[in-house]
Amino acid sequence: MSVSIDPAVAASLRGFEVPEKLGFGSVMAPVMFRATCQDGVWSGGELVPYAPLSLDPAAKVLHYAQSCFEGMKAYRTAGGVSLFRPERNAHRMAYSAERLCMPAVPEPLFMDGVKTVSAYCANLIPANSGESLYLRPFLIGTQPDLSVSASTSYEFYVIASPSEAYHAGNMRVWVERDDARAAVGGTGDAKVGGNYAASLQSIARLKKRGFDQSLWLNPGNRHTVDELSGMNFFAVMDGELHTPALNGSILEGVTRESLLMLAREQGYTVHERDIDIDDLMALVRSGTCSEAFACGTAAIISPISVLGDGNGLYELSAAPGPVAERLRSALLDIQEGRSEDAFGWMVPVDMVNLD
Amino acid sequence: MSVSIDPAVAASLRGFEVPEKLGFGSVMAPVMFRATCQDGVWSGGELVPYAPLSLDPAAKVLHYAQSCFEGMKAYRTAGGVSLFRPERNAHRMAYSAERLCMPAVPEPLFMDGVKTVSAYCANLIPANSGESLYLRPFLIGTQPDLSVSASTSYEFYVIASPSEAYHAGNMRVWVERDDARAAVGGTGDAKVGGNYAASLQSIARLKKRGFDQSLWLNPGNRHTVDELSGMNFFAVMDGELHTPALNGSILEGVTRESLLMLAREQGYTVHERDIDIDDLMALVRSGTCSEAFACGTAAIISPISVLGDGNGLYELSAAPGPVAERLRSALLDIQEGRSEDAFGWMVPVDMVNLD
Structure with missing residues (x-):
């Protein structure tokens, strides 16, 4: 310029x-x-x-x-x-x-x-x-x-x-079974202030319990995972990636979509589906779910080390797990220019001479 | 002062x-x-x-x-x-x-x-x-x-x-079966901006159809009446007053509570209960429900002349009905000092000399 x-x-x-x-x-x-x-x-x-x-x-x-x-x-x-x-x-x-x-x-x-x-x-x-x-x-x-x-x-x-980076990792996540951040037919898939205002009470409550983030359930069925506040949710089960399908109350994250593209390119099998919270916790306990993480622009990828609710704590294997780490590196390498931008994601900015 | x-x-x-x-x-x-x-x-x-x-x-x-x-x-x-x-x-x-x-x-x-x-x-x-x-x-x-x-x-x-006054009366009300203003576990019983932001799309849509206000259904069951945007809902059936019970997603209106007190004092039987929208429409059609109105601080009492949804229009008898009119007068007479303030509702303000 x-x-x-x-x-x-x-x-x-x-x-x-x-x-x-x-x-x-x-x-x-x-x-x-x-x-x-x-x-x-x-x-x-x-x-x-x-x-x-x-x-x-x-x-x-x-x-x-x-x-x-x-x-x-x-x-x-x-x-x-x-x-x-x-x-x-x-x-x-x-x-x-x-x-x-x-x-x-x-x-x-x-x-x-x-x-x-x-x-x-x-x-x-x-x-x-x-x-x-x-x-x-x-x-x-x-x-x-x-x-x-x-x-x-x-x-x-x-x-x-x-x-x-927004979160250093090893997030302790609380399953929010009472509050909702947005309604069915509400504004959950739009990035608007009201969703965040509604989430503050849950965040304040879980911080007192020593947790970092709320895991929001779908407001319609109160049983499947939607997202975290401002971050999407991923789990790794038997080496395959699972993330909640877009259902109208989940924000469609740019990082989410990019990770799905990267994961497919790297040969991972990817599932966008309804994830029942009780099934998920059972799979964490049995070890079938080996990793879970949140992703977003601010956080990139934040591994989840503990999933908790009123019934107890469900610990995940040492975070960050290998899949989260591999995807995070692949994304950051593109964003910071260390690897080829195969998807054409990066948009260079014309510099100005400020002298 | x-x-x-x-x-x-x-x-x-x-x-x-x-x-x-x-x-x-x-x-x-x-x-x-x-x-x-x-x-x-x-x-x-x-x-x-x-x-x-x-x-x-x-x-x-x-x-x-x-x-x-x-x-x-x-x-x-x-x-x-x-x-x-x-x-x-x-x-x-x-x-x-x-x-x-x-x-x-x-x-x-x-x-x-x-x-x-x-x-x-x-x-x-x-x-x-x-x-x-x-x-x-x-x-x-x-x-x-x-x-x-x-x-x-x-x-x-x-x-x-x-x-x-906010509304002149003869409101045409659209039953909102798609959008929600607040979630179960959300902020519906709090007077916060996000509820109103979420309601704007519905209001814009129904205005194009020639209606004035949305009637919001409960976001949990999608079948019972909650409220209008910023106003509570009342119906008169067989001479008795019915209004949705406070359920966590309805704002507890000061006018609503005051009308309930006034109505009881005037000898009306009052029901705070879940009102199924399809039942309500059938009762409007059969004539059992003779009046419906919205109430709020801004609007006081606004008679509803038409309840509409995708299935058709349900007309109410000439608004304002006698019950709405009687309650509105009783409330306004207290507020404007024409009748005795039996409930001790009015709080005088000390005047200042501005000369």
């Missing part, structure tokens, strides 16, 4: 230092991308300094949770900076938006946003494997009006956070 | 004119009440001019819908201004907050907020019966952090809107 850089943006970038301790999603990059939509008509996008939003107290997002988001990453590669399958996130965000009666962010605008932020923040991408620039595109309804109806005005942002 | 009025607040109030056309929730009063909570410690509240909020782009409320709210009204009465059972709203908001791992707004702070806003906006309360100052207390998680966990910081606001 040959652009003249806005002085305020340049000053924000110059004044920013990446702290030593990153964590996940707490250090925010000093710039953000912004576009607005009024009555269905989108503005152009612009890169601006990261700064507080000015929202009317009656804005729909604050009362009726009219918001959706995406999670994706920019990776540092030998050739510069690349995004992983960003068009999948653009599509999913359009799907989420439609579920909440919001206008889809046009794909070129979405791509402009994630690429522009990645290009300007190239120097903020952490260098260690597993670390990356986490990108958070989000769309909010901003019309100041208290009637329960879709907003007429929207704001789209892409913010970014230099981050460590 | 004998207080010195903040000059900015006084200027906001002086500069405000109530427009002729009110609608519902679109005209906002020029002042608002504000308090904050950091790590569980609440600040004192303050009345400030109505102005945009400054929110970090990574604030939890924008991504994970950590927000809850209340709807209530200040009424103009002969003695001044009164609130209707505000302690019920304070309790429900505490319940909603707990469901989303948010700190409860202390009841004295909540009461201070709704009373202060009502007192300062006394002159903005519309004078016609059925009109009022709609109050919207709300609580949002503001911590800038993208991890899925409860916020450490919160902001509580009370905003207000001089409003007409």
Whole structure:
């Protein structure tokens, strides 16, 4: 890109230092991308300094949770900076938006946003494997009006956070038999705020019990596995991969889909099916299920070391298991540019000269 | 109250004119009440001019819908201004907050907020019966952090809107057999944004069909009536009142509870029970069910003139029916000070001298 850089943006970038301790999603990059939509008509996008939003107290997002988001990453590669399958996130965000009666962010605008932020923040991408620039595109309804109806005005942002991997692994997972994150006929397959708000109580409860994540069951049958909060579920049984089939209440993870493609390419037999939780626990106990793991953009692959519920703990063999490890390496090697991108997943970002 | 009025607040109030056309929730009063909570410690509240909020782009409320709210009204009465059972709203908001791992707004702070806003906006309360100052207390998680966990910081606001009655009556109601507003084990009995976001698609769909509101079925059995969006459901059969029993996915409406008390006092037999939707429609067709109506703070009582679904339309006798009309009058007479407040529901607001 040959652009003249806005002085305020340049000053924000110059004044920013990446702290030593990153964590996940707490250090925010000093710039953000912004576009607005009024009555269905989108503005152009612009890169601006990261700064507080000015929202009317009656804005729909604050009362009726009219918001959706995406999670994706920019990776540092030998050739510069690349995004992983960003068009999948653009599509999913359009799907989420439609579920909440919001206008889809046009794909070129979405791509402009994630690429522009990645290009300007190239120097903020952490260098260690597993670390990356986490990108958070989000769309909010901003019309100041208290009637329960879709907003007429929207704001789209892409913010970014230099981050460590979300979870270090050896996750202790609690089977949530009481709460639900989304209903049958609800918003479970859309990436919208309400699903996450509904999950907070379960997470708080299980943390007190010494667990890390909830395993959500299908809200219709309360017996088959759906997903973890923001992560999909995989189990390895007799060397074959099993993951819940997409059923309308599971978020279709980009990492999930990519792992399925990688696993098939590597010769694994893959099953997308209903997984009964009691069957699963029996198979863990008998040793037939040798590995289980969660996957997601933030976490990549997080091995599950314990599955627990009111009836007891079901320990898995030493995590990370060989299948999880092999898939994780294969995916990270593509994302970080160490192996050939056979699927054409990586999208390079044109760099900008910030000097 | 004998207080010195903040000059900015006084200027906001002086500069405000109530427009002729009110609608519902679109005209906002020029002042608002504000308090904050950091790590569980609440600040004192303050009345400030109505102005945009400054929110970090990574604030939890924008991504994970950590927000809850209340709807209530200040009424103009002969003695001044009164609130209707505000302690019920304070309790429900505490319940909603707990469901989303948010700190409860202390009841004295909540009461201070709704009373202060009502007192300062006394002159903005519309004078016609059925009109009022709609109050919207709300609580949002503001911590800038993208991890899925409860916020450490919160902001509580009370905003207000001089409003007409929400619905004029003769509502055409569509039985929603596909979507759900909340799950079993979800947030259906809490007043949180995600329930409303999930309902928007259904509302948009039925408006295209010429209907006004969705009738939500229980997400567990998909067969019994839960509620309308933000309103509870009542039916009159053989002169007796029937309303769905609170089952965990229904919001416990303050108007619902008050109508039940009034109806019992007036000698009606009242049934809180599971109401099967197919049974209900058969009873409407046969004439056994002579009236149905929705109730809520915003709407008070809105008669339902048509119940529709894919199988056809089920018309109710000319709305408003006599039972709905009698209950509505009894409730409004108490709220607007025309009849004795036998239940002790009305809470007077101390006036301020704004001159």
